[in-house]
Amino acid sequence: GEDVEQSLFLSVREGDSSVINCTYTDSSSTYLYWYKQEPGAGLQLLTYIFSNMDMKQDQRLTVLLNKKDKHLSLRIADTQTGDSAIYFCAESFRGTDKLIFGTGTRLQVFP
Amino acid sequence: AAGVIQSPRHLIKEKRETATLKCYPIPRHDTVYWYQQGPGQDPQFLISFYEKMQSDKGSIPDRFSAQQFSDYHSELNMSSLELGDSALYFCASSPRTAGNTIYFGEGSWLTVV
DSSP, X not given: OXXXXXXXXXXXXXXXXXXXXXXXXXXTOOEEEEEEEOTTOOEEEEEEEETTOSEEEXXXXXXXXXXXXXXXXXXXXXXXXXXXXXXXXXXXXXXXXXXXXXXXXXXXXXX | OOOOEEEOSEEEEOTTOOEEEEEEOOTTOOEEEEEEXXXXXXXXXXXXXETTEEEEEOSOOTTEEEEEOXXXXXXXXXXXXXXXXXXXXXXXXXXXXXXXXXXXXXXXXXXXX
């Protein structure tokens, strides 16, 4: 998406941590999301964060939000081969529930 | 747990034909969204419905229309299909009254030949 940017590729070794970054432009976004898409599959909601939070942790996933810099990150601890997929961040457009997706980051995990 | 159900999963149509995609939201979800994802692209918002009324509209072509029925399922109708309509079409649903957890279906692959 033109308003939400992500790096295209990330390659990590199994067991390491992965950090996927996202920058967005709409300061009125209420929620920010991370979705996972495996090849030929749908979009799996991983986690989301409300805009008045700066961190959310859910098992191996940690989301950090820097609202001042409009920067969102997803950290995956102990990355596994099953984590290989495309990860999309998304913002809720102007506080609505219309999502603007990032370009997606392809995460490749090697043994 | 029940998920968003889309049908058909795969569809092949010829140019200028018509296609209809169906979406069954998660039970008790009152909002339905349609997204289009072209090859190698990020999903693009098409249209959404809340309580059977259109709530928001995105980059949906005039050749496309959609509606939400009394049982909350939704249909996306696409007419005069063009080669560029070939894409993965996602339906998503959310319980508007419980925050904004938006869940997506597996998608319907449309190929126009």
